[in-house]
Amino acid sequence: MGALVxxxxxxxxxxxxxxxxxxxxxxxxxxxxxxxAGLPPDDLRPALQAAS
Structure with missing residues (x-):
């Protein structure tokens, strides 16, 4: 995996x-x-977590 990265x-x-x-x-x-998490689709927290 390291070589691929x-x-x-x-x-x-x-x-x-x-x-x-x-x-x-x-x-x-x-x-x-x-x-x-049962959050509304426009909640920003899941997008931030996914990006990190």
């Missing part, structure tokens, strides 16, 4: 895929946190 920093194509995956994963994590 290092490559993502130096290889432009891999970095693009890594960033795209992150961009798609954060909203999914935030929705899951909203559902699990």
């Amino acid at each position: 290092r490559l993502a920093r130096t290889e432009p194509a891999l970095r693009a895929v890594w960033l795209q995956s992150y961009d798609e994963a954060v909203p999914a994590f935030a929705r899951a946190l909203v559902d699990r």
Whole structure:
């Protein structure tokens, strides 16, 4: 895993895929946190937690 992370920093194509995956994963994590906590969908806390 460490080698993959290092490559993502130096290889432009891999970095693009890594960033795209992150961009798609954060909203999914935030929705899951909203559902699990029973919070309203516009609550900012799950989005902040998902991003970190």
